[in-house]
Amino acid sequence: MPLTELGRFPRVEAQIIVGRLESEGVPAVAFDGEASIGDGSWLLIPVRVMVDAGDMAEARRILDSAA
Template identity: 45%
Template structure:
């Protein structure tokens, strides 16, 4: 299992929303750097990275595209 970056978010809240959506569709993900983003929702610090298994990357991207289209 190799983790790859799915997306970056300016806040942990945004990353958590997508994380939950992926989890609901059976795709495991993990957020990196949530503790480093100390200016929560300001986005001026280190962005929160949402990581998925490389085998799930295409499916995760499709889920995000579908969510954005709604």
């Protein structure tokens, strides 16, 4: 299945979310984490957390339960 965007988050938060999802058995990946690192604006660019389309409902449930 294709990857689907779960959401866009600050860089560190995105890595925490990926770790949480993976600890619950939902594979996830963070995209754009290294974007614009050369010019110093990397903290301003949100990181996309991507999951398999079939895992979206479970990923949202896990994310909502952490809030």
